[in-house]
Structure formats: C-alpha cells, structure tokens
Amino acid sequence: MTSDRRIVIGADTHLDTIHLAAITDTGQLLSDAEFRTNPTGYWAAICWARSLGEVVSAGVEGTSSYGAGFTQALQANNIHVVEVNRPDRSARRRQGKSDPLDAHSAARAVLAGHGLAVPKDPHTGALKALLVARRGAIKARTAAIQQIKDLLVTAPAELRERYRRYRTTLRLVEALARCHPTAHEDPTTVSVLTACKTLAQRIEFLERQDRDLTAELDSLTSKLNPALRAAYGVGPDTAAQLLITAGTNAHRLRSEAAFAMLAGAAPIPASSGKTTRHRLSRGGDRAANNALHRIALLRWSHDPRTRDYTACQLAAGRSKKDILRLLKRAIAREMFRHLTAPCPIDDYSDLRPARQAKNITLSAVANHFGVWPNDISRLERGLKRDDTLAADYRRWLKIQLIDAA
Template identity: 30%
Template sequence: MATISSTDRPVVIAIDPHKASWTAVAVGDSRQPLATLRVSVSREGYRSLRRFARTWHGNIWAVEGAHGVGAPLTARLADDGIQVVDVPAKLAARVRLLSVGHGRKNDDADALSVGIAALNATHLNTVSVDAAITALRAIVEHREDLITTRTQTINRLHVLLTRLTPGGLAGTLTANRAAQLLRSIRPRDAATKVLRGLAVDMVVELRHLDRRICKTDSDIESAVKDSGTQLTTLHGIGITSAAKILSRVGPIHRFRSAAAFATYTGTAPIEVSSGEVTRHRLSRAGDRQLNACLHIMALTQIRSDTPGRAYYQRKRSEGKSKREAMRCLKRRLSDVIYRQLVRDARLHGADPGGHSGATLLSRAAS
C-alpha cells in the first residue's frame, strides 16, 4: 500500500493516459497544478515525461487506470525502478465532479484530478508489475473477446438459418449441427444460394473460433497450474475463474486485510443508516469480473451439499431475502478466497505482509 502523507509535502506527477498521448500534471501540496505537459505515446514522449518529473525531487507518480490503458507507461516506469500509485478512474471522476469548474472535462483537468486523488487518499495501491500475471490477464481477456465474437457469429448464423429453413435450427446451435442442416438445403434461386454461401462461411468461421478458444483454454489451464495456486480446490472455482482471479487481483499483499479485499471485489456492503435505522445496501463498486466469479462460486455452493449452502440457508431462516442471503454468502466467500491467496503466497515464499490474524480455515468452502 502507498500512503501519501501531507507532512512529506510531495509533488505528484499525475498522468491521464490515452492510447496516443500521455498528459502529465505536477500537483503540489496546495492541490494546484505546478506545470503541465502533453506528450505522444512513444520513446521520446516517455523521455520527455522523465525530464519533466526531474524538476521536482522526491516526486510520486500516479497513473489513472495503471492496469488498463496506463499499463504500457506503468511497465516502463517499473523497468526503471519507479513505483507508481494506481488511481481508480471512479475516484478521479469524483474528484473532478467536486472540483471548481462544474465537472468540466479535458485531459489537463483529468490529470489534475488524478493528482488530487493521490494526495488525498490514505490507501492507494502501488502497482506491482508481474510478467506472469500480465501474460495471464492478456490470455483471459483474449478468451473473453473470442467468446464474444463466437456469440455474435452464432447469432448471425441463426438469423441466416431462419431464412433458409422454417424455424431455423432448434436447440443449441453448433458448427456441426449447422453444417448438417446446410448439406440438406438445395438452393433453387439466386437469393437462397447467396444466403447458403454466407452460412457456410460462418460455419467455417465458427469452427475456427472454436479451435482458438480450445487452444486458449489449454494455455490458461497451463498458466494456472504453473502458478501453483490452490484456488481450484475451493468448491465453485474452476480453471477459468481461478485464472480471472489471479490475473485481476495480482499480488495479494496489495490488500491490507480481508475487508479491503472485499471492497475490491464489490462484496462489502455499504452502510446507508440514518437516525435509528441501521441498514446496508449492495455495493455497485469494485471489480465486477471478480464479483461475477464470486457469484458463480456462491451459486455452485448453494446447489451442492457444502458449508456455503448451510450458511445460505441459515441466513434465509433468519428472515433475509434470497438476494440478501446471497450477498452475505458472497462476502463470506470473498474472505475464503483472500485467505487462500494469502496461503498460496506463503507457500511460494512471498511475503503477504500486513495480514496479521488471517486464519487458514475456510468457513464457507468445501
């Protein structure tokens, strides 16, 4: 964790990254811009940023979305031994909304918001660039892109088949089933011939996507096994979910506690109490991909004879609705995953520092 203390009076080099440009603003303790610079995303642009930062000694670098569009710059800085503070885009947006100027948005204002957020926040994550994690995340995101493309291809193919035969093809549409249907169709006019040709091309494309997805699944499985993680021993966590968790969480020592990890996964409820009424609501924040993994894990445990199911039923017997009981279970399972990641870090010689009191017993995992 990176804690920026006002007593140190640092100068933050705040970066608003884009695909083609980096906008830097030096922000001092007064929360006012000291200087600004906009450079292209290139080797010379990076050198200009470094020269810009050397104007102030003891500076701190803060990048919005350091694991997203800011990842290339973060990696270069890490190679040069420079630590980077990751400022979430939502946090910077809130700063901009509350700033003077009625939320006006441009690159300079965005970078300034990043710098103010870095100075004001008490616990922001320093970015740790791990080549294996970076590669795993790239593979996982590539698989998601392939799945999306495959779904789009299936939908287009289904539309064509409904125009070639009444009702199209019922049930699950696969390349083999579509090919079998197309073999029985004998075009008698030019339009049908064109539609059948397009459908055949889509079947070929679908088979190509299936092969690529199969290869990606194999690569992900190998990467998860090489990581040595035991996440897949938890009930409801498969290879794909484990890969997604590892790639999006990164080094577990970034999180000071299970509660901080739950906030990151979006399973920590938000208190909305008022007066004598004490209540909580669902958090819409956090990493929604991780939240989806926890949701799948919770559903799997509820459908099987597991301690997670017993916990869910106990919450239901206490008068909680299905959604409330599910939220409670997901919060509990977040702790389970956190403790497993801490255990994995210890087994592999990593120092998960700051996790005092973390038990090795999983209360809701099979």
C-alpha cells in the first residue's frame, strides 16, 4: 500500500533535533517524528519517510543554517529539496506553535508551492566562513583601536603627551607594540602601557588575519566568478557577499527583478496625490544592499561614466537619494548578469612581456595614453580592470612592433 503512495515531508530544524511531518499528495497528515541532527539521525529520518511512501519533495526550514546537514543528506539520497519560509506570524497566533505544527506547515507549503526557494549550493558556505571571519577580525580591530585611544585619554600626562605626537593610528599602534612598559617606575604608567601594548599587538595580529582572509576571498571569488570580481568597484568582500546572497548556484534566481528585490534595490512606489515618485527599498538582504551601496558610491566618486550620469540627473532636478536608488538598481541589473551568466575575462598577462620586449618604458606608455605610469603598471599586473584601455594598449604595441620592423 505504501509503495504506491506519494508523500511530501516538511522539516522544522533546530540545533540538536529536526522534526519531520509527512503528508500525502492530497494533503492528508500521515505521521510526524523527531530525529537527532547527526548522520545517523538523518539516515533514520530518510528511512522513516520512505517507509511511508515515495518521497516526492521535502520542504526544509533554514537550509543554510540548522537545516544544512539534513538538506545535504536528502540531496545525497536523490530527494528533491526546497527551502520554505517560516510560517506566517498571524497564522501562528491563530493555530499556536510547536515543532509538529511547524513541520506540518512546511509540508503543506511545499504542496501548495507557496513561498519556496531553491537551496543554496553547499560551496556557498566556504565564502560565508571566510567572510564571517574577516568581518569579525575587522570588528575586533576597530574595538581594540578605540580601547587604546580611550586608555590614553585617562593615562598619566607624560604618557599622554608622548603618544599624542603620533597623528595616524598606524604609527601609534606600531609605537605601542614596541614599547617597554617595565622601563618606567610609576605603576600606573606600567599598567597602562602594558594594556596598550597588548592591544597594539592584538591589532597587528588582526591586521595580518585581515590580509590573509582577504587574499583567500580574492582567490576564491576570482575562481568562482572572474567576471563579477573584475567588474568596476567590486572587491573581494563585495563579490563574496553578492555570491553568498545569490548562491553559487545562481539558477535559483528567477529574474534580475527578483534579484533586485532580494538585494533591496527594487524601486518601491511612494506616490501620493500629485506627487509621483519611488523610494529606496528597506527590505531584502541588507548585507547585499550594502554591497551594492558601496559599489555605487565608489563609481560615483571615480567612474567617469557614472559621474557624467549623476551630473545629468542632478541637472534634471533629481535628488541624490533618487540618483543613488537609480544607480543601485542599474548595478543590481549588471550584477545579475555576472552572477547568472559567468563569462571569461580578458587576460592582461601578455601586455608587460610585449612592452619589455620592445624596450618601452611605463612612462612612455602612460604619456601616450594620458594616464599615470602606476595605472599602466596595475593594468599589466591585473590589479586594475579596464578592457578598453587594455585593447588600445595591445593595438598600440602591435603598431610599435610593425614600425620597429
């Protein structure tokens, strides 16, 4: 009887347990059970579900958090998995809340096809781990710098005046990390200097961690999506956040409008009476919205095309907030293309050997194109992306070769 029955299961996930509910494809509740969140528990849950019938689909809450292990176990056993949103709060208030109820609600959501999403690829977790560690290091470094400054405010006058001459935080940290507290006789001075030295050495350690983690993020994002990483204004941190939001399996995004809504960059109508306008969205993934915001600000400051566009919009009477909303929406459209249709990027590694083979200096190239020599050097090393300049540079080198021949 059960071999011909088609069932749908829902999973309410927690740190130590998962609760499953099984319903038929007509919505009849069959059974529910609780299992441990370990490989043995996952296998027991799958065997329990299959004992009730053929598992058509499984709806799991939190496929990227508490439900990550169970999601991978289901996929390894060729069971289709979808991510379900948590139950509506108004429904919870009417029906109550418990693990069996939440699991049953997840199963019914799968059957109804409402509020479902494709789970993210497990490889997204690698980026998330590196990004969390890097941001934690930056946060701890900022806190340590503020603690040093607070300690020096109330330090003895002689100590305060000695370190006041360091105008930059970098120089101050370097000086404190190499100071000798025991060379002083005043116990207060010794204690304050010892604390500041410990904090300064902690800052240097965190800075090394930041550099190492940034290099790992740069390498991983460049490998996963070189076109995204090469886009103007997209650094390792920003690229990693966009990949985490979208998932490395970007086919889960239905359209660029859906991605804009996910990233909180979709225009929200804010019209009333004779006023017709849109405003910035306050929903979506705020970390992804922050990534788009940073790209927009960087392009606004340094990208000539963006600066020309903003100047035209300001002349047309738009406010800076409206222009920023338009920029973020356009950037979301561009990022969606990079995320869903990765493409190879131009390799600049041939430029430097070709220039050196003709004994042409960086200054000569820079003077010809009207840029700084450092810009040409960064372009040759792949530290700066400018496909137009690279193409013109390559054609110019070929002309120099023909003239030399």
